[in-house]
Amino acid sequence: MKGLENDLAELVGHGSLKTEPEDMFAYQSDATHYFAKGMPDAVVLPTSTEEVAAVVSYANKNQVPVTPRGAGSGLSGGCTPVKGGIVLDMKRMNKILEINRGNMTASVDAGVVLANFHKAVESQGLFYPPDPQSMTVCTIGGNVATRAGGPRGVKYGTTPHYVLGVEAVLPDGYIIQAGGKCVKQSVGYDLTHLFAGSEGTLGVITKANLRIMPLPPCHRTALVTCKSIEQAAEMVSEIIAAGTVPAMLELLMGMSVHVMNSMISPPAPIDGEAYLLMDIDGSESQVAEDSETLQTICRDMGAMEVRVIEDEKEAKTYWKARSSLYPLALTMAKKVVAEDVTVPRDKVPVFVREVQAMAGRLGLLVGLSGHAGDGNMHPTILYGEVNEEQEKLARQAISQIVRIGLALGGTISGEHGIGLHKSEYLEWDLGGAQIELMKRVKNAFDPNGIMNPGKLWLQGGAS
Amino acid sequence: MSFELNDFEEMMAKCSYCAFCQATCPVFLQDLLETHMPRARMSLAKACLVENTIPRTKHLEEILDRCLLCGNCERTCPAGIKVNDIVVAARKSMYKGKRKTFLERNFLNSFMQKRGMDWLHRTAFAVAKKIGRVPDGILNPRAQTFSKQFTGVFPAKGEKRATVAYFVGCATNSSYVETGKALLNVFTKNGIEVIVPEGLLCCGMPAIVEGDTETAYNMFMHNVRIFHKMEVDAVVTDCTTCGLMFKENGAKLAPAGTPLLEKVQGVAAKMWEATDYLNHLGLVDPPNQLDTKFTYHVPCHRAWSPTLAEAPRDVARQVPGAELCEMAEPESCCGAGGTFFVQHEELSGGIRGKKKAMIEDTGANTILTQCPACRGYLAAGCEEKVVMHPLDFLAQAYGVLDKTPQPKK
Ligand SMILES: Cc1cc2nc3c(=O)[nH]c(=O)nc-3n(C[C@H](O)[C@H](O)[C@H](O)COP(=O)(O)OP(=O)(O)OC[C@H]3O[C@@H](n4cnc5c(N)ncnc54)[C@H](O)[C@@H]3O)c2cc1C
Numbered sequence: 001m002k003g004l005e006n007d008l009a010e011l012v013g014h015g016s017l018k019t020e021p022e023d024m025f026a027y028q029s030d031a032t033h034y035f036a037k038g039m040p041d042a043v044v045l046p047t048s049t050e051e052v053a054a055v056v057s058y059a060n061k062n063q064v065p066v067t068p069r070g071a072g073s074g075l076s077g078g079c080t081p082v083k084g085g086i087v088l089d090m091k092r093m094n095k096i097l098e099i100n101r102g103n104m105t106a107s108v109d110a111g112v113v114l115a116n117f118h119k120a121v122e123s124q125g126l127f128y129p130p131d132p133q134s135m136t137v138c139t140i141g142g143n144v145a146t147r148a149g150g151p152r153g154v155k156y157g158t159t160p161h162y163v164l165g166v167e168a169v170l171p172d173g174y175i176i177q178a179g180g181k182c183v184k185q186s187v188g189y190d191l192t193h194l195f196a197g198s199e200g201t202l203g204v205i206t207k208a209n210l211r212i213m214p215l216p217p218c219h220r221t222a223l224v225t226c227k228s229i230e231q232a233a234e235m236v237s238e239i240i241a242a243g244t245v246p247a248m249l250e251l252l253m254g255m256s257v258h259v260m261n262s263m264i265s266p267p268a269p270i271d272g273e274a275y276l277l278m279d280i281d282g283s284e285s286q287v288a289e290d291s292e293t294l295q296t297i298c299r300d301m302g303a304m305e306v307r308v309i310e311d312e313k314e315a316k317t318y319w320k321a322r323s324s325l326y327p328l329a330l331t332m333a334k335k336v337v338a339e340d341v342t343v344p345r346d347k348v349p350v351f352v353r354e355v356q357a358m359a360g361r362l363g364l365l366v367g368l369s370g371h372a373g374d375g376n377m378h379p380t381i382l383y384g385e386v387n388e389e390q391e392k393l394a395r396q397a398i399s400q401i402v403r404i405g406l407a408l409g410g411t412i413s414g415e416h417g418i419g420l421h422k423s424e425y426l427e428w429d430l431g432g433a434q435i436e437l438m439k440r441v442k443n444a445f446d447p448n449g450i451m452n453p454g455k456l457w458l459q460g461g462a463s
Numbered sequence: 464m465s466f467e468l469n470d471f472e473e474m475m476a477k478c479s480y481c482a483f484c485q486a487t488c489p490v491f492l493q494d495l496l497e498t499h500m501p502r503a504r505m506s507l508a509k510a511c512l513v514e515n516t517i518p519r520t521k522h523l524e525e526i527l528d529r530c531l532l533c534g535n536c537e538r539t540c541p542a543g544i545k546v547n548d549i550v551v552a553a554r555k556s557m558y559k560g561k562r563k564t565f566l567e568r569n570f571l572n573s574f575m576q577k578r579g580m581d582w583l584h585r586t587a588f589a590v591a592k593k594i595g596r597v598p599d600g601i602l603n604p605r606a607q608t609f610s611k612q613f614t615g616v617f618p619a620k621g622e623k624r625a626t627v628a629y630f631v632g633c634a635t636n637s638s639y640v641e642t643g644k645a646l647l648n649v650f651t652k653n654g655i656e657v658i659v660p661e662g663l664l665c666c667g668m669p670a671i672v673e674g675d676t677e678t679a680y681n682m683f684m685h686n687v688r689i690f691h692k693m694e695v696d697a698v699v700t701d702c703t704t705c706g707l708m709f710k711e712n713g714a715k716l717a718p719a720g721t722p723l724l725e726k727v728q729g730v731a732a733k734m735w736e737a738t739d740y741l742n743h744l745g746l747v748d749p750p751n752q753l754d755t756k757f758t759y760h761v762p763c764h765r766a767w768s769p770t771l772a773e774a775p776r777d778v779a780r781q782v783p784g785a786e787l788c789e790m791a792e793p794e795s796c797c798g799a800g801g802t803f804f805v806q807h808e809e810l811s812g813g814i815r816g817k818k819k820a821m822i823e824d825t826g827a828n829t830i831l832t833q834c835p836a837c838r839g840y841l842a843a844g845c846e847e848k849v850v851m852h853p854l855d856f857l858a859q860a861y862g863v864l865d866k867t868p869q870p871k872k
Binding site: 045 | 476478480483497522523543
């Protein structure tokens with residue numbers, strides 16, 4: 001690999017290049033390290049679009065795989081370099097280029113960390129709603145490439161709803177400016193949104209133009225204690241149908257609140273079997289009115305308690321704990337596999353019932369804490385032990401969860417993307433014809449199959 | 464003796480690879496390289512030193528040395544993984560107490576024993592300084608250390624509210640002697656009797672950083688034996704790192720099941736950072752006017768007391784005319800990390816650069832912080848600012864900065 005190292009050093013310099021085994025070790029996987037790992041041959045840390053273009057076109061000429069990487073916080077194995085080659089770590093391209101109030105848009109480098117962007121716009125009274133729970137570390141590029149979302153999805157939608165344009169480097173080294181800064185665009189194919197969810201398989205996103213909005217002046221958090229998870233799920237559908245949409249509407253199982261309590265102060269009640277955690281935002285009068293309506297709905301449906309958390313600091317601890325739920329889950333289980341099946345919101349109660357019944361039959365612990373408000377339930381397998389038997393059961397459970405979701409008109413991924421983790425089920429969701437079409441699209445962008453090979457569909461990139 | 468890497472195996476298995484530790488690790492945020500994030504440090508240590516699946520190399524050592532031991536990772540990790548302790552355990556396992564060269568170790572040991580530099584080391588230091596071999600931020604040693612001048616009982620003025628024992632940190636003892644004096648003056652003025660025992664050693668923390676837990680434990684226990692015997696309401700220290708040592712790390716060093724643990728815990732329960740303790744009791748003597756804008760840099764070793772970071776703000780706000788100008792990230796690291804900055808000049812300088820910009824933005828002319836390493840390093844980087852311990856600030860407001868405290872005969 002000396003040749004590769006020398007060539008890359010010529011393109012980007014030694015300061016932006018790592019090839020020692022310990023460095024490769026650190027880039028083996030994303031947050032799904034238990035699922036798959038792969039050693040890259042080199043990690044390049046570009047600082048400009050031109051450097052990206054130089055590296056990618058070099059790789060294209062020499063048939064070297066390139067895996068773009070943001071924070072590596074993904075939950076699908078998307079940035080795991082299973083075929084070796086070059087990892088393009090985008091985190092050093094981290095400038096917020098513009099926050100334009102007059103146009104309500106912002107332009108950022110792909111490596112900007114989401115929380116830093118949130119902070120920057122919020123300090124100006126502006127708002128960028130997408131809120132994947134990994135926001136303290138995940139990058140805008142990773143968000144766009146996976147169509148990331150979060151609790152605010154229920155009211156505000158997810159990343160693609162805010163992307164107006166991207167700058168991207170194609171495998172042959174071309175730099176394109178797809179879309180732009182206009183809030184309406186009607187020119188040819190929507191390549192911008194082809195990059196949304198592309199998972200690094202079409203090219204490298206180097207910049208993004210994002211829509212922003214005024215920051216809602218007021219918000220309030222409430223915790224609803226429910227007798228059962230079915231009751232909580234029915235409340236979710238009822239709330240959506242009533243048309244009073246909270247900014248966030250999360251379903252939490254009793255055991256989730258139990259582990260979250262290590263971060264919540266004062267601790268939350270633990271007498272419910274399930275909970276709804278919601279945030280209501282808007283003008284002061286709107287928040288007051290909506291929270292009355294929502295409280296009435298929950299009470300009428302038999303909630304054990306509806307608790308409005310008045311203290312802002314206390315409310316923050318709830319949301320911080322919520323965002324840490326995935327790492328917290330490992331404090332109660334030996335292994336955790338989070339799925340991303342999403343169903344239409346009126347089907348949330350049926351989905352919950354069927355998954356619960358299935359888990360009971362298999363004797364497995366399946367968590368269903370998730371972004372219930374947008375139907376993104378994150379069914380999660382919690383292992384008591386890690387052994388063959390459990391792995392077999394877990395695989396069975398996952399394929400059944402996928403079947404249940406799809407039968408209800410759902411989808412296998414709401415926000416994490418396919419990567420490696422879900423490619424097994426891609427065909428169930430899309431069917432052969434769509435996959436064929438996608439492969440042709442892939443081929444048009446990346447005829448040599450160098451961009452993030454091994455992802456999306458089983459066995460290799462473009463075929 | 465604790466800090467054995469194998470003992471952390473179960474805890475390390477709780478890492479979900481969520482990457483949240485990227486958000487606060489000062490080294491990662493400077494290098495923006497995943498090799499230098501806590502998750503990688505931990506998994507490299509595990510692979511090399513527990514599982515033996517990768518070889519021990521020079522580069523691996525560099526990676527495990529490139530950690531300030533600030534503890535941000537531990538405070539950020541939702542699963543509560545003690546990454547900081549794991550790095551210490553890894554250093555222990557790799558170096559067996561010999562991370563530095565013989566000469567360096569010799570010097571460090573002498574310093575920890577004497578809590579300052581002897582004549583020979585001071586002379587060498589002066590020469591090195593003259594030829595520009597001493598990095599900016601290293602504190603000048605004094606011949607007249609604090610403990611050479613001030614031991615014994617310093618009685619409370621007016622009605623006595625409490626009696627405390629004072630563990631003076633090595634940096635204060637050797638260089639910031641005025642801070643030790645300030646503590647005596649400010650405490651006694653507020654009705655607190657201070658006893659400064661003789662024969663103390665370094666708290667042991669510098670040895671922990673080296674992974675040399677045996678030396679650390681021996682020094683620590685020497686001090687514990689002294690404080691354990693004293694009948695006082697509290698043991699106070701001016702240094703947040705010494706405080707961390709007494710409050711938390713000491714018990715981690717003690718061998719499992721030792722009967723000495725009771726003593727260790729007894730002293731730990733009484734341990735306070737001095738500003739924190741003073742604020743806990745409250746000022747009885749109102750400070751005078753001091754027209755100044757100040758900002759407060761929170762030392763990394765802060766988590767051992769929940770009120771440690773609020774105390775300096777609280778007491779300084781009681782000084783009429785003093786205006787607190789908070790910086791954007793008061794809790795972010797300054798880059799010093801004890802003497803980390805000496806071996807990692809560029810990295811630390813970069814971290815400090817970010818801190819400096821935040822400080823500039825506040826418009827403050829005075830920086831308060833309780834950690835002597837932060838203090839020296841910030842002072843070297845922010846030449847136009849005055850950097851002081853909160854107790855110095857109070858002493859100034861009381862007009863007792865230059866007063867020489869007198870022990871009871
Ligand atoms: C604790 C935890 C909570 C999470 N919560 C949520 C959540 O609520 N909602 C959610 O949607 N996700 C969530 N995630 C998953 C993950 O954080 C998101 O998918 C996030 O968008 C990934 O961003 P990243 O920068 O880490 O990207 P990476 O993981 O590094 O990469 C993800 C994919 O994007 C590609 N990619 C990255 N950058 C670029 C680029 N510049 N150009 C082209 N392709 C690129 C990679 O090749 C890969 O396929 C969570 C993860 C964790 C660990």
